[in-house]
Each structure stands twice: as C-alpha cells, then as structure tokens.
Amino acid sequence: MSVLPIITIPNPLLKQKSLPVENITEEVKELVENMRETMLFHKSCVGIAAVQVAALSRIIIVDVSLAQTPHRSSGLLVMINPVIAYSSGKSSSREGCLSVPDFIGSVTRKKKIEVEYLDINGQKQRLKTEGFEAVCIQHEIDHLDGYVFLDRVTSVKTDVFRR
Numbered sequence: 585m586s587v588l589p590i591i592t593i594p595n596p597l598l599k600q601k602s603l604p605v606e607n608i609t610e611e612v613k614e615l616v617e618n619m620r621e622t623m624l625f626h627k628s629c630v631g632i633a634a635v636q637v638a639a640l641s642r643i644i645i646v647d648v649s650l651a652q653t654p655h656r657s658s659g660l661l662v663m664i665n666p667v668i669a670y671s672s673g674k675s676s677s678r679e680g681c682l683s684v685p686d687f688i689g690s691v692t693r694k695k696k697i698e699v700e701y702l703d704i705n706g707q708k709q710r711l712k713t714e715g716f717e718a719v720c721i722q723h724e725i726d727h728l729d730g731y732v733f734l735d736r737v738t739s740v741k742t743d744v745f746r747r
C-alpha cells in the first residue's frame with residue numbers, strides 16, 4: 585500500500601469526467617487501498633475521489649468519522665460507480681478540498697440523498713444519508729464529473745475564503 589500524490593488545481597485532469605469501473609479487478613482493489621492510505625495520511629480528510637490521485641475511475645471513498653468534529657457516520661464507505669438516485673432539501677456549509685489547497689468555500693448542496701453504488705465486492709448497495717456525510721458524498725461525486733467546489737459556489741467574490 586502506498587500514499588499517492590494528490591493533484592491540485594489547475595491540473596486539467598480535475599476537469600475530466602471519470603469512467604465507470606467495468607470490473608472490480610485486483611488493480612481496482614489496489615487503487616482503493618492506496619486511496620484509503622492517502623486519505624488517512626492527510627489529517628481530517630474525510631473523502632477522496634480517484635481522480636485526485638490521477639486515476640480517472642468512478643471511485644470515491646468517504647469516512648466522516650475521521651472529521652475533527654463528530655457527525656453521524658456510516659463509517660468507511662467505498663463507492664464504485666456512485667449515482668445519486670434521489671435527493672431533497674438544501675444545506676449550506678463550508679467545504680475544503682485537498683485538490684484546492686489554499687481556499688475554502690461556502691457551498692449549497694442537497695440535504696438528503698440516496699446513493700446507489702457497487703461496494704468493493706461488486707455488490708449493489710443503496711445508502712440513505714443526510715447532513716455532513718451527504719455533503720461529502722456529493723462533493724466527491726462532483727470530482728467524478730470534473731467539478732471542484734469552486735464550480736459550485738454562488739459567487740467566488742463572497743463565498744470563497746483563503747485558508
């Protein structure tokens with residue numbers, strides 16, 4: 585297992601759409617392990633998308649139990665080909681990102697979501713969640729579609745702050 589380098593803006597890979605995972609091969613499992621190591625290496629990091637380690641695969645990992653403040657958590661979530669099947673409500677919070685090292689931003693997202701995905705064993709899963717965990721999942725899925733939180737703020741002038 586190894587900690588992989590994180591790519592940061594303006595790396596053009598961060599604007600690309602990641603590709604669906606067709607088969608959960610040994611290579612995919614190794615990538616997931618390395619993503620997890622990389623996430624744990626960065627203190628208080630609660631989520632990572634494969635593109636952040638330069639792999640254009642639709643894989644995200646979220647674990648909000650790693651946050652500095654307590655949140656309702658489903659524990660470690662490895663999501664392959666995640667799709668938001670249902671969402672409702674609105675919630676605004678401050679987001680940071682390893683790929684946008686110098687800034688945090690105030691972003692409005694859906695409050696509640698239901699996500700369909702494959703787990704690491706290729707089993708279909710459906711998760712209902714809300715609050716901080718739901719925000720993190722939406723942030724990471726955005727990466728798979730080529731967006732960072734800066735693309736989601738209403739105004740770069742009033743909603744983005746230097747760390």
Ligand SMILES: [Zn+2]
Nearest residue numbers: 680681682683
């Ligand atoms: Zn991010």
